[in-house]
Amino acid sequence: MSEIQVWTLVFVGLSFSLYIYIAYASRVSSTADFWVAGGGIPAPVNGAAIAADWMSAASFISMAGIIAIAYNGYAGSVFLMGWTGGYVLLALLLAPYLRKFGKYTLPEFVGDRYSESARLVAVLSVVVISFVYVAGQMGGVGLVFTRFLGVNTTVGVLIGMAIVFFYAVLGGMKGITWTQAAQYTVLIVAYLVPAVAVSTRVTGMPLPQIGFGEILADLDGLQRDLGFEAFTEAFTDPAYGMQNMLLITAALMFGTAGLPHVIVRFYTAKSVRSARYSAVWAIVFIGLLYLTAPAVASFTKLDILDTMNNTQAGSLPSWFDTWADVDLITGPDGAPLEDLNGDGMFNYTGDAVNEVVINNDILVLASPEIGGLPAPIVGLVAAGALAAALSTASGLLLVISSSVANDVYYKRVNPGATEKQQLTVGRITMACAILVAGYLGINPPGFVGEVVALAFGLAAASFFPILVLGIFWKKATAMGAAAGMISGLVFTLAYMIWTLEIYFGSDGIAGIPATGIGTVGMLVNFAVTIIVSQFTPKPSEKMQALVEEIRYPGRTTLVEEHLEGEWDDEPAE
Structure with a gap:
């Protein structure tokens, strides 16, 4: 076993043990704790959990690679602008009002605000979105295990499934939230330590956000x-x-503001005020x-270019080999590497004359090795990548579970279900969802960032x-919302x-491209919802x-009635 594998096992073992301990200590027995952690998570902890939930394997593993390789620099800024801008949009435009509305899940908001039929459409949308998203996370888990622990993708995904199953099923949202706060700590340390080390080595500036500006002219040349x-x-x-670029940025931005597993996070805050502070911390x-x-x-692109074009084929560094x-550096079209022009x-x-194709998902994972950092740093980065992937996967699986158990089983199938029955259905649903997520992780439809x-x-x-x-148009109707959701989802997915x-x-x-069509689908949804609402019962x-x-601001009589379950104005079917 190599030194890198040893250190990877150390950091992964320690971090997994921490997650399991937190899950056991946070185990729950009520639906309020299972779905929204009892609404009692402090703002800084909730902010860290939101950040970990939202910064998935795409952010940790894939984004820098997208910027450096897939989109070659400037164009990769769509992900920076779209994802961060979308979070600000969510925090200011939607989250406080949804928290004040006070429901457990996004479909529950749709059901109360619009109708039971619209709720079912929302459940379908949640399931589709979450499974597409989770495919990228489990793919990232498989990638890390394949490279750093020498196991194949299937075994790596199965290990990740087992860990997520344990802490998500046992602790629900409460366990997931506290675990994600720990996972954020792991992932951010793992991301910043090698970045600071490489920036200091190359430029003498320990702040990589400033240091990389000194090399851009050299990199351009x-x-x-x-x-x-x-x-x-x-x-x-x-x-x-x-x-x-406009369409992709907008799709990422508005998509961030509509992600079910991020929105539900604001229900875990103690109050509307706490939800706002959670957003600031996040x-x-x-x-x-x-x-x-x-x-x-x-930094990593510069190191790769220097290495690849000044080294003989038979004496490339160990990270390249x-x-x-593991077939993440290949020849053109996935062919084996070959010196096609015979220049050695x-x-x-x-x-x-390009003879090398580098998978952009490896850039962050390989960056410590490419930058010449020691094995412990490489192992730490592997643990951080797993933390990013598992934190988001658990949040997505809980959203699927809560949508089925709360919005279908409890609201439609068995309204008289006890909390124990609801939790049982939720846990069974989560177990089934984990199996589907595992399959998608083993057979993803694209690279991590693209799938996300x-x-x-x-x-x-x-x-x-x-x-x-x-929230902002009180005359939006149930039939309009259902028609809009169906139109936007079907058009975009097709x-x-x-x-x-x-x-x-x-x-x-x-x-x-497929990554930008969501903006057009959103406009279709807006148009259909508004038009149908003009001709259907208000x-x-x-x-x-x-x-x-x-x-x-404040809690009025109507809000109090709604929050206390005394609402007697049944939504239309």
């Missing part, structure tokens, strides 16, 4: 010399021109990683419009299947009054 477009130049790839915690990702991308052994090197260039971006597009097209209209290479691989409409006067009141 080196890329041009090797046939790539400059790292900082805008709109160099025809596939990601101004139109598609933005701070998220910013630590997102402001560092461009630096990690830049290790990642090539594996050329990594932007022109016709698809989930954001689906969330933008299904939930964002009916949440905004449900377009994704039509254009993804793993399915039909079409060029699509006007060159719009909400009751009481509901319209409640919608007005949740937008203002």
Whole structure:
């Protein structure tokens, strides 16, 4: 066993033991604790949990690689702008009002605000979005185990499934929240330590957010010399021109504001005021990683270019051979590596003689080795990547579980169910969801960041419009909301299947990629909801009054009635 594997086992073993202990200490027996942690999580802890839940494997593993390799610099900023901007949008525009409305799940808000039929459409949307999202997380788990512990992807995903099953099923939202706060600590330390070390080594500046600015001119020049477009130049790839950058950024932004597993986090806060402070803490915690990702991308890309184009094919560094052994560095179109032009090197260039394809998901995981850092740092990064993937996976699985158990079983099938029965159904649903998530992790429809971006597009097209209209337009109707959700979701999902290479691989409409179509789907949803609402029965006067009141501070009589379960104004079917 190599030194890297030993240190990976040490850090992964310690972190997993911590997660299991927290889950056992936080085990629950009530639905309030299982679904929303009893609504009693302190704001800083909740902020850390929100950050860990939201910063998935895509943020930790894939984002820097997307910036450096897949999108070659400038175009990768769509992920930075979309994901961070969307969180601000969620925190200011939706979260406080949803918290004041006071329901356990997003479908429960839809059911109370609109109708029971709309609730079922919302449940379907939650399940589709969450399973697409969780596929990326479990794929990230498999990637880490494959590289650092020498097991195949299937075994790695199974191990991740077992850990998530234990702490999610035992502790529900309460266990998940406290576990995610610990996972945030692990992932942010694992991300920042190598970034600080490499920045200090290369520039003498320990703050990578500042240090990487000193190398951008060198990186631009080196890329041009090797046939790539400059790292900082805008709109160099025809596939990601101004139109598609706008569409992808908007899909990620509005999708962030409509993600079910992030929205439910604000129900775990003690109050509306605490929900606002949780959002502030989360933005701070998220910013630590997102402001560092461009630096990690830049430093690692520079190291890769220096290494690949100044080293003979037979004497490449160990990190190159290790990642090539697990087929994450290959020749063009996945072929074995080969010195095609006979110059004695594996050329990594932007022109016709390129002989190397680097999977962008390896960039962060390989960055400590590429930067020459010691084995303990490599093991720490592996543990951080697993923390990022598992934290989001657990949140997604809980959302699926709560939507089925609370919004289908309790609300529709068995309204007289006891808390014990609800918890049993919720845990069984979660177990089934984990099995499906495992399958998707073993057979993902794309690389980690791409799969996650698809989930954001689906969330933008299904939930964002009916949440905004449900809060700010009191005359949005039940039939309008249901029609809008169905139209946006079906249109967006169909377009994704039509254009993804793993399915039909079409060029699509006007060159719009699958990752950007969510913006168009959102506009379809808005249009359908507004038009249908003009010709269908309006909400009751009481509901319209409640919608007005949740937008203002304080707890009025109507809000109190709603929160205390004394609401006698049944929504339409």
